[in-house]
Amino acid sequence: MKSPNIILLGRSGSGKGTQAELLLKKFSLVNIDTGDILRSLSKRDDAFGKNILKNISKGKLVPLWLVIYCWLDQFLKISSQQGIIMEGSPRLLDEAKILEQVFSWFGRKKLIVIYLKTSEKEVTERLLNRRICSKCYREYSLKLTPSIKKCSYCGGKLIRRHDDYPSAIKNRMLFFRKNIIPVINYFRKRKMLIEVKGEGSVEEIHQNILKKLTKRI
Numbered sequence: 001m002k003s004p005n006i007i008l009l010g011r012s013g014s015g016k017g018t019q020a021e022l023l024l025k026k027f028s029l030v031n032i033d034t035g036d037i038l039r040s041l042s043k044r045d046d047a048f049g050k051n052i053l054k055n056i057s058k059g060k061l062v063p064l065w066l067v068i069y070c071w072l073d074q075f076l077k078i079s080s081q082q083g084i085i086m087e088g089s090p091r092l093l094d095e096a097k098i099l100e101q102v103f104s105w106f107g108r109k110k111l112i113v114i115y116l117k118t119s120e121k122e123v124t125e126r127l128l129n130r131r132i133c134s135k136c137y138r139e140y141s142l143k144l145t146p147s148i149k150k151c152s153y154c155g156g157k158l159i160r161r162h163d164d165y166p167s168a169i170k171n172r173m174l175f176f177r178k179n180i181i182p183v184i185n186y187f188r189k190r191k192m193l194i195e196v197k198g199e200g201s202v203e204e205i206h207q208n209i210l211k212k213l214t215k216r217i
């Protein structure tokens with residue numbers, strides 16, 4: 001089986017991070033995390049780094065040319081034998097169109113886009129009930145374990161992420177509707193999209209993804 005190239009899309013709280021991790025292990029993929037690259041570039045002590053920091057700390061998108069730079073820098077480092085997985089990118093329709101060209105330019109013709117489908121209502125509830133360990137960042141759900149007070153791995157204090165409050169969640173849902181839904185529609189029209197329901201256990205969802213994915217690769 002050839003190593004696939006995957007873009008995983010879904011709302012915040014859809015569990016796409018967890019599913020990306022499972023796919024990464026299953027197919028020995030390399031993860032390109034645009035947010036991580038930007039965060040490390042933002043540490044540069046020059047105008048370039050400071051401008052990135054200014055944007056990301058306000059939750060603003062960085063310019064398209066910078067996103068493309070991050071992608072190319074990573075693509076050039078990855079062996080052509082290895083598949084790539086991206087999660088949380090592209091964030092705009094313009095980014096999606098260019099990213100598709102980048103994959104193709106690198107000879108990665110078979111790009112599969114997975115949409116982990118969840119309703120706004122479902123993920124809002126998940127995010128409101130999400131707590132993370134302040135030390136090891138493991139995630140917990142007050143819905144599944146209502147009485148938990150401390151991290152069961154490291155004993156760290158459980159906290160709410162700063163963007164897991166109602167107004168921030170609402171903004172993320174709006175962003176998704178306005179920007180990511182058009183990206184999904186674009187890939188659907190290009191017949192590159194696989195849609196999987198994001199409800200059920202982690203393992204069930206993973207199996208459903210594999211079932212649809214293996215038909216394509």
Ligand SMILES: [Zn+2]
Pocket residue numbers: 133134135136137138151152153154155156
């Ligand atoms: Zn912990």
